[in-house]
Amino acid sequence: QKEVEQNSGPLSVPEGAIASLNCTYSDRGSQSFFWYRQYSGKSPELIMFIYSNGDKEDGRFTAQLNKASQYVSLLIRDSQPSDSATYLCAVNAGGFKTIFGAGTRLFVKA
Amino acid sequence: KAGVTQTPRYLIKTRGQQVTLSCSPISGHRSVSWYQQTPGQGLQFLFEYFSETQRNKGNFPGRFSGRQFSNSRSEMNVSTLELGDSALYLCASSFRDTGPGETQYFGPGTRLLVL
Numbered sequence: 001q002k003e004v005e006q007n008s009g010p011l012s013v014p015e016g017a018i019a020s021l022n023c024t025y026s027d028r029g030s031q032s033f034f035w036y037r038q039y040s041g042k043s044p045e046l047i048m049f050i051y052s053n054g055d056k057e058d059g060r061f062t063a064q065l066n067k068a069s070q071y072v073s074l075l076i077r078d079s080q081p082s083d084s085a086t087y088l089c090a091v092n093a094g095g096f097k098t099i100f101g102a103g104t105r106l107f108v109k110a
Numbered sequence: 111k112a113g114v115t116q117t118p119r120y121l122i123k124t125r126g127q128q129v130t131l132s133c134s135p136i137s138g139h140r141s142v143s144w145y146q147q148t149p150g151q152g153l154q155f156l157f158e159y160f161s162e163t164q165r166n167k168g169n170f171p172g173r174f175s176g177r178q179f180s181n182s183r184s185e186m187n188v189s190t191l192e193l194g195d196s197a198l199y200l201c202a203s204s205f206r207d208t209g210p211g212e213t214q215y216f217g218p219g220t221r222l223l224v225l
Contacts (some may be wrong), residue, residue, distance in 0.1 A: 034213065043200055043216040044153070088153065096165040098143065098214060100153035 003027060004091050006101035014109050019076040021104050023089030026070070032073045033065055034090040037083075038103065044088055047074070079108045112137065114203050114217035121222045128189040131220045135182050135203030142184040143214060144176060147198040156199075159184055160206075188222075196224045 005024050013019045021035075032051040036044035050056045050063040050072065053081040062075040071090075076083055115134045123129050135142050144156040153169040158180035176186040182203075188195055200220050202214035 032212070043219050046213055046215065049213055053175075092212070096141070096158045097155055097159065098170070099155065100145070102152035 003099045004089055004101040005052065006087075006089050006104045008102055009105040010107050011104055012047075012107045012109060013079050015079060015081060017079050017108075019079045019106055019108070020107065021074040021076075021087050021089075023072045023074075023091075023101055024062045024070055025072070025089075025091045025099075026090070027093040028067075028070065030067075030070075030091045030093040032092045033063070034091060034092075034098070035061075035063060035072075035074045036088040036100075038086045038088055040085075047087075079106075081108045084108045114201060114215055116199075116201050116217040116220050118220060119218065121220060123191050123222065124225050125191055125193060127191050128187060129191060129222060130185055130187045131199055131201075131202030131222075133184045133186075133203075133217055135184070135201075136215055139203035139205050139215075140182050141204045141206060141212075141214075141217065142178055142182065143202045143204075144184070144186050145200045146170075147200055147204065147219075149198075153200070156186065191224045193224050196222060198222075 034049045035047045038044040048063045050065045056063045062072045078109045086103040088103045092098045117132045141160045143158040146154045148158040157167045162178045173189045200217045200219045201217045204212050204214045
């Protein structure tokens, strides 16, 4: 079992719809969780981090964390074609090491 | 504030050679992590340095090594290059460490091609 798992996609949504990206992790001791966006040929850029159960909202983005289910998700409201990218889920379980999922490719159709 | 910088941006090497990549973190950041990104494996953790000390290492062979200098700049070295080492090598810096809530900021990466 991979430490951080994501559906590779591609996930295709129409412009204006809600995109839902999911991630599960195996280490129950994981403390902080991150979502990065990576455009083709570019390096990852941080979208949000979350470390408490529940929802955290930032503009059109909402991160959701459920530690009991070892599950973290990212919702993108009013999706735009510019949101088309690969979204990486990352988990820090201590030990000065962050583990990344393989990423989910998102396509937003105009 | 300037972001994370990496040099060189592109490299072409042949099998058996060695390579050194450099990373300068954001000013004031003391933690530097290195990752290898390939289409098949995604982002794989190589190692993390803080105040010139390696605090964690990923599952890579000993051909991969790194170090950090007193000014927090870091280098990684790959000796005896193999075709499979072709990848994008990313450096990320954070202020203190990679503990809870500590966020990492990535450099543009060095794309290495081994022929």
